[in-house]
Amino acid sequence: MTEVSLQTAVRASDDVVVRELDGEAVLLNLASGMYFGLDSVGTRMWQLIERHRSLSAVVAAMCDEFDAPAATIEQDVLRLVSQLVEKGLVVVAR
Amino acid sequence: MTMVRLGFRQTWIDAAAMELERTRARFERDHAVVLPDLLEPDVLAFAQRQVELDGFEERVHDQLSSRPVDLRLKPGVASAVFMLLTNDEQFLEFVRCVTGLRDIRSFRGVVHRRVPNAGHDDAWHNDLVDGRLAVLSINLSSEPYDGGVLQIRELPSGRIVYEFANTRPGDAVLFALGDGLQHRVTPPEGRVARTVCAGWFRDQAVRPSVGLADSGY
Numbered sequence: 001m002t003e004v005s006l007q008t009a010v011r012a013s014d015d016v017v018v019r020e021l022d023g024e025a026v027l028l029n030l031a032s033g034m035y036f037g038l039d040s041v042g043t044r045m046w047q048l049i050e051r052h053r054s055l056s057a058v059v060a061a062m063c064d065e066f067d068a069p070a071a072t073i074e075q076d077v078l079r080l081v082s083q084l085v086e087k088g089l090v091v092v093a094r
Numbered sequence: 095m096t097m098v099r100l101g102f103r104q105t106w107i108d109a110a111a112m113e114l115e116r117t118r119a120r121f122e123r124d125h126a127v128v129l130p131d132l133l134e135p136d137v138l139a140f141a142q143r144q145v146e147l148d149g150f151e152e153r154v155h156d157q158l159s160s161r162p163v164d165l166r167l168k169p170g171v172a173s174a175v176f177m178l179l180t181n182d183e184q185f186l187e188f189v190r191c192v193t194g195l196r197d198i199r200s201f202r203g204v205v206h207r208r209v210p211n212a213g214h215d216d217a218w219h220n221d222l223v224d225g226r227l228a229v230l231s232i233n234l235s236s237e238p239y240d241g242g243v244l245q246i247r248e249l250p251s252g253r254i255v256y257e258f259a260n261t262r263p264g265d266a267v268l269f270a271l272g273d274g275l276q277h278r279v280t281p282p283e284g285r286v287a288r289t290v291c292a293g294w295f296r297d298q299a300v301r302p303s304v305g306l307a308d309s310g311y
Binding site: 017018019020021022026028030033035 | 102140170171174175178179181182183200299300
């Protein structure tokens with residue numbers, strides 16, 4: 001699993017095509033041919049990642065929107081981003 | 095002119111209400127409309143490269159009595175790209191507006207190829223199965239081809255009411271299905287194969303399985 005932290009910033013990979021189908025995002029990696037589906041919460045995380053890039057900003061925005069403990073949201077964001085990095089759907093921004 | 099573009103990053107629709115109404119009226123009158131440059135150039139170039147990498151296999155249309163044969167793209171990245179781009183909600187809403195078919199919920203298609211002088215023929219049919227409501231055919235050929243004319247005829251008269259050779263790569267034709275309509279594509283001629291992504295807008299939702307992209311079609 002790729003190590004990411006709140007200090008990490010990421011951006012969508014150049015190889016990813018994203019569309020929302022029935023309100024839930026589907027990501028396609030053009031290089032690997034793999035689909036990756038997100039539920040509604042994951043879709044919101046993806047939108048915030050595209051907007052903010054900074055994971056600390058993503059977590060802050062999620063905490064404003066969702067009634068869940070900050071530690072849980074932080075854990076969920078980091079876990080999702082780690083998976084997205086693993087699958088080549090986001091890259092760590094330099 | 096109504097401008098619709100399917101891009102990797104987003105769908106662009108630039109149509110004033112009056113122009114959209116003209117497009118809708120043209121569809122109602124002709125049972126079809128052409129969508130020029132539906133694919134952005136980088137999408138078209140990617141698709142043309144990728145279909146050659148994904149490869150084709152022979153397909154027999156068993157549901158038609160003459161059992162015509164053509165080549166169907168194997169499941170892979172090209173099909174997956176079209177599945178995503180054509181199911182963009184903005185694009186689906188555009189198609190609902192033009193066709194008046196508010197039940198449209200998804201598009202499912204397949205890339206297929208007809209090679210001149212290879213026995214790749216078509217027959218009159220209406221496609222009215224599996225919740226199919228309208229057809230979209232996007233030209234992916236590497237260069238303009240000869241033949242391959244879309245024809246629509248009315249029943250019971252058999253009168254051909256629409257003919258169009260969509261020979262320009264990246265252009266698309268959206269056309270109607272109905273009990274009183276049939277369509278076919280005439281055989282390709284010359285030396286250039288006709289390669290299109292063609293499929294149906296349907297009344298059922300579609301969502302790809304997570305994992306390795308198959309065509310979903």
